Amino acid sequence: MMARTNWLGEFLKHSVLLAGAIVVLLPFYLMLSYSLKSPAEIESNTGGFVGSQEIMTDRRCIKAGKPAEECDMRPIVYNYTAAFSEAPLVRYMLNGVFVTVSIFVIQVLVALPCAYALSKLKFWGRDVVFGLVIFCLLIPVHAIALPLYIMLAKVGLTNTYAALIIPWTISVFGIFLMRQFFMTVPDDLIDAARMDGMSEFAIVWRVMLPTAIPALLAFGIFSVVAHWNDYYWPRVVITGNRDLMTPPLGLRMFKSDLDGNEYGPMMAATTVIVLPLVIIFLLAQRRFIEGITMTGMK
Amino acid sequence: MAGIVLRQVTKTYGTLRVLNGIDLDIADGEYLTLVGPSGCGKSTTLRIIAGLESQTTGDVEIDGRVVNEVRPSRRDLAMVFQSYALYPHLTVRQNLVTPLQLRDMNFWQRIPLLGYLAPGRRAKMSKIEDDVRKAAETLKIEPLLHRKPGQLSGGQRQRVALGRAMVRNPAAFLMDEPLSNLDAALRVHMRAELSELHRELGATFVYVTHDQAEALTMSDRMAVMMDGDILQLGPPDEVYEDPRDIRVAEFIGSPKMNILPGRGDSAGRITALGVAVEEALAVPSEGPLSVGFRPEHLHIQPADNGACFSGRLTYKENLGSDVFLHLAVEGIEGKAVIRAKPHEADFADVGEDVWFTGEVGMARVFGADGKRVALAEPQLMRKTS
Incomplete structure (x- = not known):
């Protein structure tokens, strides 16, 4: 009797999870599939997952006046070479790495001392300041985008890396997350460090930072994913200079034009852009789950 | 080695008075216990001696020097905490080395990697290693030197925490309920070991506990504290036999x-x-x-x-x-x-x-x-x- 109800329960649970998984994975399936197939196959929706991989002719290559034999290639090769040649994808990726890493590093430099002060130092108005931090969590980015843009424009920082990085350097989410984690660190540990002769800054970097690595990794994943994938803000502040484009912005290069839809190369570029995050996720899967459950930890 | 003197030390938090003018004269090499129920101000007194908290009024003297404005690390004291407070990310050896590096090495010598190039580092480091080895031998924790605190039992962590205090060869040891987290059998065992250690080192021990048995068994003198006052200060026998206050009489001795x-x-x-x-x-x-x-x-x-x-x-x-x-x-x-x-x-x-x-x-x-x-x-x- 028990076993039967359990079977039913398991079946229902798994069907719901399976449906969820399909909804989440289907776009990725299409992305990967389109990045492998020829334009004709994409349009007629044939060829299964990988397509027939028959030799096709690159029309632009012909237009460019190159010999026909150079313009014949398999769809997969065409898509991925086009992804890298149509737009400076490598440059975009490097921009993305530079911007996300800078943002994360500065966020940590700011958030750790703030979180330490908010959790372990007693000063007048601390609770008010923490209240403000919580309040700032409620402000959506888009609400302050315009004033931010105007300020950056006034100081002449639009179309620079600074415009991509500076608005994100103070992460109230990071401060909040780290503060919650620091609350669980015993005060004795800090007192011991003080007795040993560490300054307050030394305590932050030599005692709190190493104990907070799990929390930092969790925050790092949130931060890197958010800013690697961000389309909105780069679109606002990068108006002319294509050299500064981040990967999501770079995808606009593949939007349909008079030549017809370039879905193949576009999806190939998307795949390349998504790949680093997928790899990071697979490597840090356990940490990631730990991190998500962390805010309610201990 | 040094004596510690408190003169009319008071502490208030807002309107809450925690200490009402504590006078205490701790002799050089003495084992003095501050004992009392929780909230009596004994830990606050210890933290004021350590410099982790500042008194509202009054003076703290260590070795004849008024240290009211001196930072904790400059008071030449070592503290053992109830939760041991070992650095969780460092090995036992590094836990013992860190306080010495912070005290003896200058900024340049402490920089990771680059510090190896700083002049005088090697000599200092070998002296530090010597001190650590000696402390580890005394406490019999040599086999644990390469482990991290997370891999140690409560008793072992306790020893390491003692070791970290010992390596500094401080003027006085401050202990804040160091045995409270141990199980009953180990606690009794560590009582004896602490007394022995005190005899061996001949250092001043200031020991805070809520356990009157620890106070009676280990100390040279004990100060019974309640509601921010020292009710009675004297050798354990005297406090037990001759309580000056009904609160002392009821607190010391079990059953009461x-x-x-x-x-x-x-x-x-x-x-x-x-x-x-x-x-x-x-x-x-x-x-x-x-x-x-x-x-x-x-x-x-x-x-x-x-x-x-x-x-x-x-x-x-x-x-x-x-x-x-x-x-x-x-x-x-x-x-x-x-x-x-x-x-x-x-x-x-x-x-x-x-x-x-x-x-x-x-x-x-x-x-x-x-x-x-x-x-x-x-x-x-x-x-x-």
């Missing part, structure tokens, strides 16, 4: 002292629970008194001889060597406890009414204000009785 409500009359005679006690007040005065007997100073009697208290035996707690008899006595809140040898209490069964007397000369009498009241010389009393 039995307090019988009583009265004094104008002739100096004392009654407790309406029964005459064979002691007399040195200065006769009329009024309510509290008459205290330690459990070992109450004796169960087979029959009422006219001068007995009576109560109903509710529980016999057999410890093998001794028996604690718990008695419900009219007029006393809680239970009176008598300590007896098993054969002395053979005849008494749970549920029966029994008689008991207080040992002559062992009553501790407290006035209505809780202070000890002087008694007439007991010898005289015995002659007259």
Whole structure:
């Protein structure tokens, strides 16, 4: 009797999870599939997952006046070479790495001392300041985008890396997350460090930072994913200079034009852009789950 | 090695007064225990000595030097915490090395990797390694040097925490309930080890505990604190035998002292629970008194001889060597406890009414204000009785 109800329960649970998984994975399936197939196959929706991989002719290559034999290639090769040649994808990726890493590093430099002060130092108005931090969590980015843009424009920082990085350097989410984690660190540990002769800054970097690595990794994943994938803000502040484009912005290069839809190369570029995050996720899967459950930890 | 002096130290948090003018003179090489119930201000006193908290008024002197404005690390003290407070990301060896590096090496020598190029680093480092090895030998923790605190048992962590304090060779050791997190057997064992360590090092120990047994067993002198005051300061024997305040009398000793409500009359005679006690007040005065007997100073009697208290035996707690008899006595809140040898209490069964007397000369009498009241010389009393 028990076993039967359990079977039913398991079946229902798994069907719901399976449906969820399909909804989440289907776009990725299409992305990967389109990045492998020829334009004709994409349009007629044939060829299964990988397509027939028959030799096709690159029309632009012909237009460019190159010999026909150079313009014949398999769809997969065409898509991925086009992804890298149509737009400076490598440059975009490097921009993305530079911007996300800078943002994360500065966020940590700011958030750790703030979180330490908010959790372990007693000063007048601390609770008010923490209240403000919580309040700032409620402000959506888009609400302050315009004033931010105007300020950056006034100081002449639009179309620079600074415009991509500076608005994100103070992460109230990071401060909040780290503060919650620091609350669980015993005060004795800090007192011991003080007795040993560490300054307050030394305590932050030599005692709190190493104990907070799990929390930092969790925050790092949130931060890197958010800013690697961000389309909105780069679109606002990068108006002319294509050299500064981040990967999501770079995808606009593949939007349909008079030549017809370039879905193949576009999806190939998307795949390349998504790949680093997928790899990071697979490597840090356990940490990631730990991190998500962390805010309610201990 | 150094003595520590506190002069009229007070501490207030907002309107809350935690310490009301503490005066304390801790001699060089002394093992002094601050004991009291939680919230009595003992840990605050220790933290003020350490410099982790600053006093509101008053002075702290270490080795004859006023250190009110001196940072904790410059006071040359080492502290052992209840939670051990080892750096969780460092190995035991690194935990012991860190305080020495911070004290002995300059900024350049401490920089990771680059520090190896700084002049004088190698000599200092080898001295530090020597000190660490010595401390590890003393505490027998050499096999643990490469482990991290997370891989150690409670007792081992305790030793490492002691080691971290020892390597600095400080003027004094401050210990904040260091044994509270250990299991009972290990705690008793570590008591003996700490006393031994104190003898070996000859250093000043200031030890904070809420466990009166630790205070009695380990210290040279103990200060009983309550509500921000030191009620009594003296050697454990003296505090136990001669409590100056009813709160001290009740706090020190386990099971605690039995307090019988009583009265004094104008002739100096004392009654407790309406029964005459064979002691007399040195200065006769009329009024309510509290008459205290330690459990070992109450004796169960087979029959009422006219001068007995009576109560109903509710529980016999057999410890093998001794028996604690718990008695419900009219007029006393809680239970009176008598300590007896098993054969002395053979005849008494749970549920029966029994008689008991207080040992002559062992009553501790407290006035209505809780202070000890002087008694007439007991010898005289015995002659007259």
